[in-house]
Amino acid sequence: MNLCHCKPQDAQLHLDDAVRAAEDMKEQAAMVERRNGPEMAWLKFEELRGCSGDPADVLDCCTSPPLARVRRKNTSLLNTKKKLETDLVQVQGEVDDIVQEARNAEEKAKKAITDAAMMSEELKKEQDTSSHLERMKKNLEVTVKDLQHRLDEAENLAMKGGKKQLQKLESRVRELETEVDAEQRRGVDAVKGVRKYERRVKELTYQTEEDKKNVSRLQDLVDKLQLKVKAYKRQAEEAEEAANQHMSKFRKVQHELEEAEERADIAETQVNKLRAKTRDTGKTGKGKTRPGLLGGGKPAKGWARKLARGEPGGRCVGPGFRNPAQRSTTPGPLRGREMSEPGYPCVRRPQRHCENTGRPTPLPRKKSRE
Numbered sequence: 509m510n511l512c513h514c515k516p517q518d519a520q521l522h523l524d525d526a527v528r529a530a531e532d533m534k535e536q537a538a539m540v541e542r543r544n545g546p547e548m549a550w551l552k553f554e555e556l557r558g559c560s561g562d563p564a565d566v567l568d569c570c571t572s573p574p575l576a577r578v579r580r581k582n583t584s585l586l587n588t589k590k591k592l593e594t595d596l597v598q599v600q601g602e603v604d605d606i607v608q609e610a611r612n613a614e615e616k617a618k619k620a621i622t623d624a625a626m627m628s629e630e631l632k633k634e635q636d637t638s639s640h641l642e643r644m645k646k647n648l649e650v651t652v653k654d655l656q657h658r659l660d661e662a663e664n665l666a667m668k669g670g671k672k673q674l675q676k677l678e679s680r681v682r683e684l685e686t687e688v689d690a691e692q693r694r695g696v697d698a699v700k701g702v703r704k705y706e707r708r709v710k711e712l713t714y715q716t717e718e719d720k721k722n723v724s725r726l727q728d729l730v731d732k733l734q735l736k737v738k739a740y741k742r743q744a745e746e747a748e749e750a751a752n753q754h755m756s757k758f759r760k761v762q763h764e765l766e767e768a769e770e771r772a773d774i775a776e777t778q779v780n781k782l783r784a785k786t787r788d789t790g791k792t793g794k795g796k797t798r799p800g801l802l803g804g805g806k807p808a809k810g811w812a813r814k815l816a817r818g819e820p821g822g823r824c825v826g827p828g829f830r831n832p833a834q835r836s837t838t839p840g841p842l843r844g845r846e847m848s849e850p851g852y853p854c855v856r857r858p859q860r861h862c863e864n865t866g867r868p869t870p871l872p873r874k875k876s877r878e
Contacts, residue, residue: 526603533592 665673 526599526606530596530599533596536592
């Protein structure tokens with residue numbers, strides 16, 4: 509430790525010496541500069557004052573021997589100053605190195621002191637441990653002696669107690685063996701139970717994985733069903749739109765049918781009037797029957813011909829033109845309007861049967877040809 513303290517002190521002494529030497533060099537350089545500065549300026553001024561304004565004279569004055577000596581001296585002083593500055597820089601570098609070494613040495617010394625303190629603490633701990641172990645050793649020796657004494661006493665008592673003590677000990681041993689066997693059986697049962705529970709856990713784990721797979725499959729099925737439901741909804745919407753379009757078309761056709769029925773009613777009224785007029789003219793004998801209508805004259809054309817023949821395609825089909833047994837019993841929009849008088853035809857619109865339902869549907873009205 510003394511060696512460690514000596515190295516930083518020597519470094520500090522070298523540092524102080526180097527700092528003092530550098531300060532002395534700085535003072536010497538300043539003194540030389542202060543001392544030679546005015547003298548050189550005055551000599552230069554005198555030389556220049558004695559010269560004329562000619563540049564050649566000024567050059568000669570500047571190159572005169574006194575001025576040259578001063579210049580040489582000044583140059584020498586400048587060189588000395590530069591050398592001193594160089595030495596100063598070198599000394600400062602050495603001082604920095606010495607300071608760094610001193611710091612490193614101080615850190616090493618601190619570390620050594622810390623290590624020594626730690627070692628002393630560890631030594632103290634080891635000493636405490638050793639003393640504690642010694643005390644424990646003594647206590648154990650005392651305990652061993654006590655146990656040995658008790659063991660001797662127990663042996664003496666066992667020898668003196670005789671068979672009763674031995675029997676008690678044997679019974680106690682048997683009880684302990686029984687308890688040990690019971691504990692072993694319980695341990696075996698516990699091991700079996702643990703294995704059983706492990707198997708149960710494995711089964712539950714496998715079942716859980718299967719349930720997860722089933723849930724995943726069900727989820728996929730639900731997704732597919734949802735897609736199908738969406739498709740069905742879309743189809744239902746499209747069907748509903750188509751139904752709405754068909755309903756609008758049906759209403760339009762129904763409206764046209766009602767208009768056709770109205771026109772048929774008007775035609776029926778006109779035909780009834782014509783029949784009445786024909787009947788009146790037939791009674792008076794003054795009129796003539798219309799050709800093809802009641803069998804007189806030439807056969808009628810188109811629907812009139814069918815009407816005269818009693819065919820179902822005619823517009824007037826009544827008991828006067830066909831067999832009453834052949835009368836259509838199919839309910840139609842004009843069935844209630846058939847005339848009940850015999851000999852007079854009733855007006856019915858031509859009908860056709862629907863391909864889907866089989867029910868008769870009225871045909872559109874055509875223009876009659878006379």
